[in-house]
Amino acid sequence: MKKQRPVNLDLRTINQPVSAITSILHRISGVITFIAVGILLWLLGMSLSSQEGFLQASEIMTGFFAKFILWGILTALAYHICGGIRHVLMDFGFLEENLATGSASAKVAIVIAVILSILAGVLLW
Numbered sequence: 001m002k003k004q005r006p007v008n009l010d011l012r013t014i015n016q017p018v019s020a021i022t023s024i025l026h027r028i029s030g031v032i033t034f035i036a037v038g039i040l041l042w043l044l045g046m047s048l049s050s051q052e053g054f055l056q057a058s059e060i061m062t063g064f065f066a067k068f069i070l071w072g073i074l075t076a077l078a079y080h081i082c083g084g085i086r087h088v089l090m091d092f093g094f095l096e097e098n099l100a101t102g103s104a105s106a107k108v109a110i111v112i113a114v115i116l117s118i119l120a121g122v123l124l125w
């Protein structure tokens, strides 16, 4: 096999198209959402356990760090849903599968997710 093949695996030097960045972020946001389910179920369980548990859960959620984590979770979920709906629209043939439409829909998904993220921040603080 030829040993001197042109291989470039240095991600910092590869210019990623916006649809590729959207795709990577979609997987990352999916993993964050998966971990978030555990955190949110733990909080829900605590809040439903007793009156003290509810007060404890409320107390936890007043801290800046907890709010920041929740904001991150809501941002990841918002992004994942926007990217997910984009995927579903493409899969059902509502969006054309070409470079121009892929880039445009990726940008729209990012902009909507940023707006939802800002709204989540306003809601929390």
Ligand code: HEM
Binding pocket: 026, 027, 029, 030, 031, 033, 034, 035, 037, 080, 081, 082, 083, 084, 085, 087, 088
């Ligand atoms: C608890 C909620 C959710 C969790 C934990 C979750 C998690 C994930 C993860 C980890 C992936 C990545 C799979 C991979 O890249 O191999 C994924 C992909 C996907 N998710 Fe979610 N997801 C959730 C909710 C949603 C929702 C609400 C939507 C719809 C809007 C959605 C739509 C999608 C789609 C379409 C893909 C496939 C994307 C692709 O083909 O690259 N997900 N999800």
